[in-house]
Every structure is written in structure tokens, then in C-alpha cells.
Amino acid sequence: MRYELTDHEWTAIRPMLPNKPRGVPRVNDRRVLNGIFWVLRSGAPWRDLPDDFGPYTTCYNRFVRWRRAGVWARIMNALATAHDASVQMIDTSIVRVHQHGACIIRNRKQSMGRSRGGLTSKIHAVVDTNGLPARLALTAGEAHDNRLAEKLLSRLKSGSMLLADRGYDDDWIRALAVNKGALANIPPRCNRSEPICFSPYLYRARNLVERFFNKIKHCRRVATRYDKLAANYLAFVQLASIRLWLRFNDGVDAPPTASMCQKVEVLSTT
Structure with a gap:
């Protein structure tokens, strides 16, 4: 599907994502990120997210939760150091x-x-x-x-x-x-x-x-x-x-x- 992360992009960004060694394993990070990038690129409402990316609530909650935790800012700063x-x-x-x-x-x-x-x-x-x-x-x-x-x-x-x-x-x-x-x-x-x-x-x-x-x-x-x-x-x-x-x-x-x-x-x- 369009706007998805390539293998190289996923390999580069994966180590910078939060690590969750305990508890229930979370939904596939790559699928959720692809859903977030689809909303970013298309401009569609979260409710219009295709079923291929899973429930839209999962993508939205992950987007907001990681924003509050400063994940997006940390990834941006990590990439910008170069x-x-x-x-x-x-x-x-x-x-x-x-x-x-x-x-x-x-x-x-x-x-x-x-x-x-x-x-x-x-x-x-x-x-x-x-x-x-x-x-x-x-x-x-x-x-x-x-x-x-x-x-x-x-x-x-x-x-x-x-x-x-x-x-x-x-x-x-x-x-x-x-x-x-x-x-x-x-x-x-x-x-x-x-x-x-x-x-x-x-x-x-x-x-x-x-x-x-x-x-x-x-x-x-x-x-x-x-x-x-x-x-x-x-x-x-x-x-x-x-x-x-x-x-x-x-x-x-x-x-x-x-x-x-x-x-x-x-x-x-x-």
C-alpha cells in the first residue's frame, strides 16, 4: 500500500522506538507506523484508516501516547544530529x-x-x-x-x-x-x-x-x-x-x- 515504510526505513527507525520488555506484547509497530504515515500523507480522518492497518483507535492511541512520551521529538533529534x-x-x-x-x-x-x-x-x-x-x-x-x-x-x-x-x-x-x-x-x-x-x-x-x-x-x-x-x-x-x-x-x-x-x-x- 502507498506511503508505507520501506525495509531500509523500518530498519533505521526500529531501534529508536520504545522498548517494551514486559507485559503484553503490543501490536506490530511497523503496521501501526504505516497506518500513522498513511493518515499523515493522505490527510484522511482517523476513522477512514483502511482495515489493513488494524483498528484506527490503535494507531491514534499509539500516535498520541508516543507524542506525550516525546518519542517523535526524540527520533527527530536523533536523526538531526547528523x-x-x-x-x-x-x-x-x-x-x-x-x-x-x-x-x-x-x-x-x-x-x-x-x-x-x-x-x-x-x-x-x-x-x-x-x-x-x-x-x-x-x-x-x-x-x-x-x-x-x-x-x-x-x-x-x-x-x-x-x-x-x-x-x-x-x-x-x-x-x-x-x-x-x-x-x-x-x-x-x-x-x-x-x-x-x-x-x-x-x-x-x-x-x-x-x-x-x-x-x-x-x-x-x-x-x-x-x-x-x-x-x-x-x-x-x-x-x-x-x-x-x-x-x-x-x-x-x-x-x-x-x-x-x-x-x-x-x-x-x-
Whole structure:
């Protein structure tokens, strides 16, 4: 069936799943994970899960229980430890909240914000040289892009290059990069009185973070937010990112602009 884990992906992710040596053995992990990924990719309600994956309640309960236990976040962090930190790109993407996901009191506490188009949420992401996610976060749709910049860039490594759009053109962000020993290549705003060093050529590599958002939004459960709880929606974003890492390690999604990233690395050290 479509969207199922390949043998290589299952071999890679299996050791990172919780171990249950005692008690009643749980339902086949691979079948349940395939059911969760089917919901992620298709965007269908849990009740529409095909019978091949077993009862939908089993998949849903496993998804929520492991989310609460931090399993998805740990797998994401474990895979992201191998990221190429020579170039890091930060950006955001707005997602429309479906009407079924807005039926909760005090939407603001669930990272939902109201604008002209209705309720929206905003995904914040930091990706590496290959366009693979390293850090993820979620806010309301009307939040400024740089609201979580300090948190997401806290692991910026010395000698790396930070690429971002004009929304991150603030002195404190540039100072943060300098304190971390990194180089910030951010286009200056038109109202800046003092000139800022900026390379349009290096900035071209920033399209990788845009491609990342495009890839995870192939998953309908990410492209439109159906979840009332922000924690559940962020877990789906993490699962989509985990799948990107697994496919990259399997050699399916090789970075299309590796040569460009190599040029960025060379120029950033000169």
C-alpha cells in the first residue's frame, strides 16, 4: 500500500522506538507506523484508516501516547544530529487551520491566530546545508517570523553561515550569529541607514528551506491543519520531517543543489 515504510526505513527507525520488555506484547509497530504515515500523507480522518492497518483507535492511541512520551521529538533529534551545519537557513510557513480544527476554546493557546483569511498557524524551521530539518517550532499565524529565532538558533555552530530573508534583518539576530561565531547573510531592509555586508550569490542557496516546506506540505495532514491541539499538529510536522530524513539516508532524496552548497561553504571560509 502507498506511503508505507520501506525495509531500509523500518530498519533505521526500529531501534529508536520504545522498548517494551514486559507485559503484553503490543501490536506490530511497523503496521501501526504505516497506518500513522498513511493518515499523515493522505490527510484522511482517523476513522477512514483502511482495515489493513488494524483498528484506527490503535494507531491514534499509539500516535498520541508516543507524542506525550516525546518519542517523535526524540527520533527527530536523533536523526538531526547528523545534519550538515556548515550552512543553516531559517524561515517560516503559514498553514490554514481547517474549520474542524478550530473548535476549541482559547485557540491562541493552541498556536492559532486569526487574520483576514481565518485561523492560521505558522511553522518555524531551521534546515541544514542539504535542506533537511534541524529544529522545528509552531506559533500562531500572525506571530512575527523572528519570534522564535533566538530559540531555534541557540545551537548555531561556530564557522557556519546563517541565511534568512528580510524578516530576520534585526541587529540582535546578527549579534546572536556573531556571538556564536557564525556569519549572517541576510538582505538588509530598505530603511537601514548603515550599509550591511550581503552576498546575493550566497543568498541563492536559501531556496532549500522553501523546498523543505514544499516537501512536507505534500503531506495533507501538514498542508492543512485539522488538529485541534498544537502538540498533535507539531507531531505530524515532526513525522513528515522524520520521513524526509529516512528517505535522504536511503538515498532516495539526494540534495539537488549539493554543488551550490559546496560553493557556499568555500566562499564562507574565505
